Amino acid sequence: MSSLVAFQIFGVDWEFLKPYIVLGFALGGVYALSGVGLVVLYRATGVLNLSFGAIGAAGSLISWYLVNHTGTPNWLAYLVCVAFGGVVTLAYGVFFGPAFAARDPLVKMMGTLGLALILLGLMAWRAPVDASTVRILTLPTSSWRYQIGNVYVTWTQIMALGLALALTVGTTAFLRFTGLGTAMRALANDREISATLGVPVRKVEAAAWFGSGLVAGSAGLLLADQLQTLDYSALTFLVISALAAALIGRLRSLWATLVGGIVIGLVQALLTPYLSISAYRGMTPFVLAIVALLWLARHRVVVISRTAR
Amino acid sequence: MKSRRLGITAALAAGAVLALLLSAYASGSGTVGSGKASATKSVCGLGNGKKAKGAPIKLGGIFTLVPGVDFTTIGKVAKAYFDCVNDNGGINGRPISYKLYTEQLKPDQDAALARKLATSDKVVGVVGSTSLIECAVNKNYWKQKGYYVVIAGVPGECFGSPNYSAVNMGPRYSDIGAAQALVRHGAKSIVIDSPNTIAAYANGGALLVAKAAGLPSKSFGENLPITDPNSIVQKLVQAAGPNGGVILDFTPESATPLMQAAIQQGVVDRVTWASSTPVADDALAKQFGAFDNGRILINSEFTLLDSTGPDMTLMRQVMKKYTPSIPVQSFAQMGFLVGKVVTDALLSIKGPVTKASYNAAVLKLRNIKSDIWCKPWYFWKLPYHIPNNTDITAGYKAGHVVQIDGCIPIQAVDPQLVQIRKWEKQYKLNTG
Numbered sequence: 204m205s206s207l208v209a210f211q212i213f214g215v216d217w218e219f220l221k222p223y224i225v226l227g228f229a230l231g232g233v234y235a236l237s238g239v240g241l242v243v244l245y246r247a248t249g250v251l252n253l254s255f256g257a258i259g260a261a262g263s264l265i266s267w268y269l270v271n272h273t274g275t276p277n278w279l280a281y282l283v284c285v286a287f288g289g290v291v292t293l294a295y296g297v298f299f300g301p302a303f304a305a306r307d308p309l310v311k312m313m314g315t316l317g318l319a320l321i322l323l324g325l326m327a328w329r330a331p332v333d334a335s336t337v338r339i340l341t342l343p344t345s346s347w348r349y350q351i352g353n354v355y356v357t358w359t360q361i362m363a364l365g366l367a368l369a370l371t372v373g374t375t376a377f378l379r380f381t382g383l384g385t386a387m388r389a390l391a392n393d394r395e396i397s398a399t400l401g402v403p404v405r406k407v408e409a410a411a412w413f414g415s416g417l418v419a420g421s422a423g424l425l426l427a428d429q430l431q432t433l434d435y436s437a438l439t440f441l442v443i444s445a446l447a448a449a450l451i452g453r454l455r456s457l458w459a460t461l462v463g464g465i466v467i468g469l470v471q472a473l474l475t476p477y478l479s480i481s482a483y484r485g486m487t488p489f490v491l492a493i494v495a496l497l498w499l500a501r502h503r504v505v506v507i508s509r510t511a512r
Numbered sequence: 513m514k515s516r517r518l519g520i521t522a523a524l525a526a527g528a529v530l531a532l533l534l535s536a537y538a539s540g541s542g543t544v545g546s547g548k549a550s551a552t553k554s555v556c557g558l559g560n561g562k563k564a565k566g567a568p569i570k571l572g573g574i575f576t577l578v579p580g581v582d583f584t585t586i587g588k589v590a591k592a593y594f595d596c597v598n599d600n601g602g603i604n605g606r607p608i609s610y611k612l613y614t615e616q617l618k619p620d621q622d623a624a625l626a627r628k629l630a631t632s633d634k635v636v637g638v639v640g641s642t643s644l645i646e647c648a649v650n651k652n653y654w655k656q657k658g659y660y661v662v663i664a665g666v667p668g669e670c671f672g673s674p675n676y677s678a679v680n681m682g683p684r685y686s687d688i689g690a691a692q693a694l695v696r697h698g699a700k701s702i703v704i705d706s707p708n709t710i711a712a713y714a715n716g717g718a719l720l721v722a723k724a725a726g727l728p729s730k731s732f733g734e735n736l737p738i739t740d741p742n743s744i745v746q747k748l749v750q751a752a753g754p755n756g757g758v759i760l761d762f763t764p765e766s767a768t769p770l771m772q773a774a775i776q777q778g779v780v781d782r783v784t785w786a787s788s789t790p791v792a793d794d795a796l797a798k799q800f801g802a803f804d805n806g807r808i809l810i811n812s813e814f815t816l817l818d819s820t821g822p823d824m825t826l827m828r829q830v831m832k833k834y835t836p837s838i839p840v841q842s843f844a845q846m847g848f849l850v851g852k853v854v855t856d857a858l859l860s861i862k863g864p865v866t867k868a869s870y871n872a873a874v875l876k877l878r879n880i881k882s883d884i885w886c887k888p889w890y891f892w893k894l895p896y897h898i899p900n901n902t903d904i905t906a907g908y909k910a911g912h913v914v915q916i917d918g919c920i921p922i923q924a925v926d927p928q929l930v931q932i933r934k935w936e937k938q939y940k941l942n943t944g
Contacts, residue, residue, distance in 0.1 A: 222746040222777075230740060331582075337768055337799050345776055355778040430739060431769035431776070436579035437737040475743040476750060478732065482708060485735055 222354045223472040229360030231468020233425050234488075235367035237441060238448030238460040240418030243374055245454045247387040247411030248300060249394070250311045252292070253442055254319035258416065259423020260438035261322050262287040264330050266424065267340045267433055277343065281424055288420025289413050291318075296412025301405065304394065319439065326435040338433035345428055363425045364465075370418065371461045383410055444468075447488030451495040467491055544833045545596040545826060554822040556596035556830065557603065557855050564602020568609035569858065569865050572629045573640035573663075574622060574650075577614035579737040581707070581763050583642035585843040586664050586850065587612040589827075590640040592834035593851025603858045603865060611635070615643055617709070622649040630657050636870045637857075640850040642666065644709050647676060658867070660874040660891060662854055664846040668713040671928070677877075677897035679849040679889065681813045683714035683761050685901060685922050685929070686788035689811030690759045691721035692923050693905045693916075697809060699757030699784050701728045703748050705770075706761035708733035714761055714788075720925035728753075738766050741773035749779045759786045764841075767791050768799070775802045789813045793841040797908040804908045809916060812906040814845040814884045816915055821883025823852070845884050853880050853889065878941045886919035890941040898932045899942065 237255060245251050262284035269275035269283060295318050303311045330338070344358035378384035386407045389397040398404045426441050427433055444467050451463030467488050474484040545556030573590070575583045591610045598607040611633060613625045622645055629635050630653075638654065638661045641647075647669035654661055654675040665671055665678030671685075681689075683706060691702050702722040706714040711733030722729035730751045734744060748758045760767050767787065774780050785808040792812045800808075815824060817840045827848040828840055838844060857873040858865060878890035886902040905917035924930045936942050 219750065222750075223743055226740070226742045226746065229742075337764065337795050339768065339772055339799070341772070341776070348776075348778070350778070355776070357776060429742065431741045431772035432738070432765075434579055434737050434765065434769075437739050440739075471740060472743045475740065476747045478730075481747075482733060482735065485739075 218353070219476070220473060221351070223475060224469065225351070225354050225356055225360065227469035227472030228465060229357075229363050229468070230429055230472060231465035232360070232363035232365075232367040233422055233429060233441070233464075234444040234448050234468050235461045235464025236363065236370055236418060236425070237422040237445030238452065238464045239367065239370050239374060239457050240415045240422065241442075241445055241449045242452055242454055242457055242460050243387075243418075244411050244415035245449070246378075246391040248296070248311075248390070248408050249308055250296075250300070250303070250315060251308065251446070251449075251454070252415060252419075253312060253315045253446075254292075254295070254322060255415075255419045255422075255445060256439040256442035257319040257322040257326075257435075258288050258291055258419040259421075259426060259441065260433075260435045261291070261326055261423075262420045263340055263423040263427035263438065264326060264338075264433055264435060267338055267427075268330075270340070281342070284424050285417055285420035288418070288423065289416040292416025292419060293409060293413040297405075297409055300408055300412065319442075323435065323439060326439075330433070330435060339431060340424070340427040340433055341431075342424065342428045359425065359428050363429065366421065366425070367461055367464065371457045375457055383407060387411055444471075444488045447492035450492040453496075453499060463491070463495065543599055544829045545600050550822075552822055554826040556593065556600045556826070557859060558597075558601035560601040561599070562601050564598045564600075564605055564607035566602075566606045568607050569603055569870075570609050570611070570633060570635045571637045571639045571854065572611040572613065572633055572635045573638060574613050574615055574625050574629075574643055574646050575641065576617065576643040576645075576666075578616050579765075581644065581736060582765060583664070583666075583763075583843070584612060584614060585838055585841070586642045586847040587640050588835055588838060589831065589844040589847025590850040590854075591847075592830050593848055593855070595834045596830045597851070597855050603855070603861075606865065608855075608858070610639070612640075615646065617645055619645060619649045622646050623653070626650040626653050630659070634867075636865060636867045637661075637854065637874070639854050640664065640847065642846070644707070647673065651675060658871055660871045662850055662857075662874065662891065664843075664850065667710050671898050672896045674893070674895055674897075677889075677891035677899055679853065679900060680789065680846050681898065681900040681903065681922065683710055683788050684717045684926075685898065686811045686813055686903070687714055687759055687761050688717035688721055688922050688925060689813075689903045689905070689920070690761075690786040690788055690809060691718035691757075692920065693809040693811060694757035694759070694784060694786050695721060695725045695727070696905075696917065697757075697784060697806070699727070699752075699755065701730075701752050701756035702759065703730045703732070703752040703756060703783075704759040704761060705732040705734060705744070705748055707736050707766070709736075710761075717925055718759055721923055724923070724925060734762075734766075736766055738762075738769055741769040742777055745770055745773040745777055745779060749774075749777075749782050752783045754782070755784075757784045757786055759788070760791070761788045763790045764793060764796060768796065771796075771800050771803065775800070780807060784809065786810070789842045792817065792906050792913050793839065794818075794912055795839050795841070797913050798911040800908060801911070804910065806907055806916065808907055810906045810913070812842065812904050812913075813900055814842055814849075815886075815904065816906060817841065817845075817913055819883065823848070823882045823884050827884075849882060849884055849889070852882065853877060853891075856880060878939070879943065888942040890936075892935075892939055892941055894932075894935055896928065896932075898929060901929060901932065 266284035269280040448464035452460030543561040546561035594608040642664040651673040715731040
């Protein structure tokens, strides 16, 4: 009710904005899902996975190929997409994770950028974006929909939001109440001490890589449906919004990441109908991430010192 | 023993008869694009079925290839036509060598590619270029170097320079055609959406059509690739209002997610949709049955894709043999027409084919007929060219692109089009 009043105060028609709120929640759900996947991996391994979007894009392209060219049942193709995310991410983590373990976070991140570029190259080679191929991957849940006023809400949209929420709740509980979760939290605090205390570092990291990869695959599927396209570059750069959500959560808080992702999706969608600012809505993730970081750092004391020579 | 010998003899005889039949069939079917050109049959170049040898005649073009926009289809089909010409005697025995370069919307890259074509590749002609920025970047360079470029044009500069003549009408005039179709079919408003890079130019004509018809209108632009089709579709439908009209001015890669979003959002029936030429494509018609029966009015700058005219028949044969992976579509028609008019210019040259002789020949092209166009085409000494300015309206039906309205002149809401039509009469450029 208060939101209704607020809209009236600013002279904005609630009915006019309703579709964008629905669409914003759906898109925000995918951003939040991806953001949470990024944060979980970062907390366990210290790696900010920039190949997150590319892995989801490659998985959804494989899924599309299986459905349209091999007659694979849809459910199996979707499963392959999710599994592809898990396996590729796990493989990267197992082979390259230990080598990067002692390096700076920036170096670790650049390693994943390498994986993203390799995947982008492979997709450009095998699935080039061209005018002659129509590639659409629509989940069956998108044909199940119901109407609220002038707006259709699909089950995929509900699923995107629900999955983000479930992942956040599940991961929070997992990290708090399970042995593996506790080990992940220990790794996040200090890898060396955890290893000394007998935490099986490689196994715990592998589990984090695999779990994060499964989320990447799922997010790829959902985003391919929401974006109505299998344009690999558009899907790959999902990582920008997810990254912004993770930054809003300061790469630590799953709940703040969830909220950050949803807010990014909402703001982006709500800016769409306003002609004067619509063209700049792509800036939303960056602007919100910067605002959030400045806000969160407002009580920090900055010490500037000069060392005497 | 006797019966076995008889069997072998019979088998040999049958084999010989089969071989004779096969060779007769092979000689009867001939090379694609060969034979004698007539009112009912088109051929590739000389059409003599002989492979061209000798020093190649070098041509080249520049094409945009970025996520959301792929114009290389045009170049690939032009190349297919040149390959067909090369298999049919070439240009008086010399083959055409055609180089395609791609650009990623970087002006410095476009400028560098133009210099590479002119000074390093030493092409005699620049041919087929289709880009969102190339005309703006290189128009002065081509003028300085004396190149007259047959293109498929996109931004305004392609239709505002003496050195370019496009086989298509480009987004602005195609959108005017789409807006005219919406007015004819009773739309109560006109909303138009284009890529941001060309929106200011492309959308303006449709808004003028709306103004002339006394309809409300609104113009939008989108950054590519499109990352939120659902919101965009909602925005367009809301802006158009009940019984309004929405023009989508995108290439298939970007139009597809918008059309799919319209289906998923359940808004296909809320407005009448319209589009510029690129979505006149059977692959899209098959995918988007929800837009059948007049739900989308496509301004088609060319004849229908399943038309049986001589050039369209040849185009399908050429594509089947030389570019089998590319479906028959409007971009393919552009590529085919580029190939055809450039070959006409090359074959009209008396004496050696040089940069000077080719570009002089291009400047004398007028009344070039094809069943793919509504009216003949030209490239003349004019301050600018808009030779394709009459079109048909198409739509989707049962997986095919079908004609809704016949050839209709693009409404002269721009003074440039008024002037062009005066020049056409004055110089008899497309009088047939």
